Amino acid sequence: MTRSPQPLPEVAAGTLLRLDANDWSYGRDLTPGTAVAVTVADVRDLPNRSDEWVWILGHRPECDYPHVDRHPPCMEIRVSVAALHRRLPTS
Incomplete structure (x- = not known):
């Protein structure tokens, strides 16, 4: 049986995600195994995503945001879709 991936919540550019180690x-x-904070620049949701993870491209909070457009994202992190649902406000 093939399981469809969990839908992605809306993750706006500029969102600060504070992620636990898990x-x-x-x-x-x-x-x-450490907590991480990332200011989101983009979410890479692959068309055939079969697992529960996505790649977040972003910046370390100490980057000169909102002037981060001066350089490409300095972070790429694989994040649990379930964590995005927990960490982002629901509308």
Whole structure:
């Protein structure tokens, strides 16, 4: 039986996500098992996403936001879709 992926919540650019250690699984230059904060620039939802993870591109909170358009996202982190549902306000 094929399971369809959990729908993604709306994640607006500029949203600050504060993620617990279990909310994410991979990020370059990040220490596994630690909390992470990321200001969202974009969400990469792959068309054939079969698991419960998405890639978030963004910036470290200490970047000069809102002037982050001066450089490309400095973070890419694999985030649990369930964590996005927990962390984002519902409308």
